Amino acid sequence: MYQEKKSFHSLISAKSILPLDSVAFAAVPEELIEKSKMTKDVFIKEIMHNAPLISVILDTVFGRIGVMLIPIIYEELYHDNNLAGALQNAIVLAKTCGAKCASLTGLIPSATNYGLDIKIDYENSNFLLTTGHGTTVSAIVLNIEYALASTKRNIELEAIACVGLGSIGLTTLYLMLSVLKHPKKLILCDIFSKRKELENIKHKILNDFNYKGEVLIAQSLTGELPELIYSNATLLIGATNIPNIVSTTSLKPGTIIVDDSAPHIFDYSSCLKRFKEQKDILVLQGGKLTLPASINFFYSDIAELASPIKKLEKISRDKSNEIMGCTLGSILPLISDTILPTLGVVHTNTAVSYYNFLKERKIIASSLQCKDYYYKKNDIEKFSTLELPNSNGLCSGASNSS
Numbered sequence: 001m002y003q004e005k006k007s008f009h010s011l012i013s014a015k016s017i018l019p020l021d022s023v024a025f026a027a028v029p030e031e032l033i034e035k036s037k038m039t040k041d042v043f044i045k046e047i048m049h050n051a052p053l054i055s056v057i058l059d060t061v062f063g064r065i066g067v068m069l070i071p072i073i074y075e076e077l078y079h080d081n082n083l084a085g086a087l088q089n090a091i092v093l094a095k096t097c098g099a100k101c102a103s104l105t106g107l108i109p110s111a112t113n114y115g116l117d118i119k120i121d122y123e124n125s126n127f128l129l130t131t132g133h134g135t136t137v138s139a140i141v142l143n144i145e146y147a148l149a150s151t152k153r154n155i156e157l158e159a160i161a162c163v164g165l166g167s168i169g170l171t172t173l174y175l176m177l178s179v180l181k182h183p184k185k186l187i188l189c190d191i192f193s194k195r196k197e198l199e200n201i202k203h204k205i206l207n208d209f210n211y212k213g214e215v216l217i218a219q220s221l222t223g224e225l226p227e228l229i230y231s232n233a234t235l236l237i238g239a240t241n242i243p244n245i246v247s248t249t250s251l252k253p254g255t256i257i258v259d260d261s262a263p264h265i266f267d268y269s270s271c272l273k274r275f276k277e278q279k280d281i282l283v284l285q286g287g288k289l290t291l292p293a294s295i296n297f298f299y300s301d302i303a304e305l306a307s308p309i310k311k312l313e314k315i316s317r318d319k320s321n322e323i324m325g326c327t328l329g330s331i332l333p334l335i336s337d338t339i340l341p342t343l344g345v346v347h348t349n350t351a352v353s354y355y356n357f358l359k360e361r362k363i364i365a366s367s368l369q370c371k372d373y374y375y376k377k378n379d380i381e382k383f384s385t386l387e388l389p390n391s392n393g394l395c396s397g398a399s400n401s402s
Helices: 008-013 030-036 040-047 074-079 083-096 133-150 167-179 195-208 227-232 268-278 303-313 348-360 377-384
Strands: 022-028 053-060 063-073 101-104 128-130 159-163 185-189 214-217 235-238 255-259 281-285 288-290 296-299 322-324 387-389 395-397
Touching: 008 296, 022 030, 022 074, 022 083, 030 040, 040 063, 063 074, 063 083, 083 101, 133 167, 133 235, 133 255, 133 281, 133 288, 133 348, 159 167, 159 227, 167 195, 167 235, 167 348, 185 195, 185 227, 195 214, 268 281
Parallel strands: 022 063, 022 101, 101 128, 159 185, 159 235, 185 214, 235 255, 255 281
Antiparallel strands: 053 063, 053 296, 288 322, 387 395
C-alpha cells in the first residue's frame, strides 16, 4: 500500500526509512520519460542530476528493498559509455543507504557480461552483487506451472517452444526439465544461435536430462519466427531481446505465451484484442512473483517521477504482494546461506536451489497478467474449455493437469 506520509526524500535524508537491506538497479524506462513529458537529456539532468536516484522503496516480509534508477535510458544501455561509472556510483549510494546486496534488472546483466564486468572488492566491501537471474528463471517456471494448472492443461501433453536460448532462456529450459514433468515435444529457437549451437543444446537435453520426447530445431534466418513454431507449439517461453517477433494472427487457438522479455516478443495490443474477442490465446508476464505477505510501497515524491511510476506499477490492494523476480533477487542472498548471488550464466543446480527455496518460503507465481491487464476468472475458464488443435490438425479437449 502507498504510504501517504512525509516527503519521501526527506524521509531518506532523515534516515526514517533507512537502512535498506538491498537494492535493485534499473535503467530509466522509455515510458517514464514519455509520461514525464520531458526530453531524455532534461530528465536525466534536471530530475536525476546525472546521478542514481531511489524511485521506490519496497518494505517486504523479507526486508527492505530500494529500486534505484541509474542515469541511463533503458534502450541505450548497450551503447552508453557511462554504464560502468553509473553502476559504481549506484553501488556507493546503495552502501550509504545500508544495502548489503544489489541486483541487476532488465538488460543491465547482459550489458555487463552478466555482472562480471562490474568491479567490486568483495573481500573488503561487505557488499554482494547478483544478476537476480536465479530468481527470474524460477519465477518463469513457477508461472508456467500456474498457467497450465489454471487452464487445466497437462504439461506432458504440451509442445513447448523456447524462443530465445541465451542466459535466461537456456537456464529456464534446463530448470523446467529438472523440476517439472517433461512435455511431449520441445522446439528450440534462437534468432542469434547457429545450427550447431542448437544441436548441442538438443544433445544435452536428450542425454543430461533423459528427455524422451521429440526435439525440433526451428532456426530463424530472417529474424521472424519459423512456421514450425506456429504449427506445432501450444506454449511459447519468451526470453529474447528482439521485440514483436510473434505474429498474432499466426498463433493457433489455445496457445499460451509466458514471456520474460522486455519488450515482449509479441505485440501486446493485438494479442490482448484477440484474447478479448476470441478468448483463444493467452499472453502472460513470466517474471513476477507473489510474496506470502503484503508489501508497503514508499514512492518518490518528485512529481515527474512519482506519478508516472505509480501509473507504471498499477499496484492495486489485492496485488500488493507481487514483486518482480529480479527485484526480489536482490535480497535473497542475504536471508539464506544456501542462496548464492549469481554472476555469469546461472548453473542448473543453482537455479534448482532458488526454485526450491521459493517453494519452501511459500513464494508463488503471480496472478495471470500481462503489463497492466489482469485476466478475470471467467475469461480463463472460457479459455480452458477450448478445443485444442493438435499437430495433425485434429481437435481434442483440454486435459486435466496432473
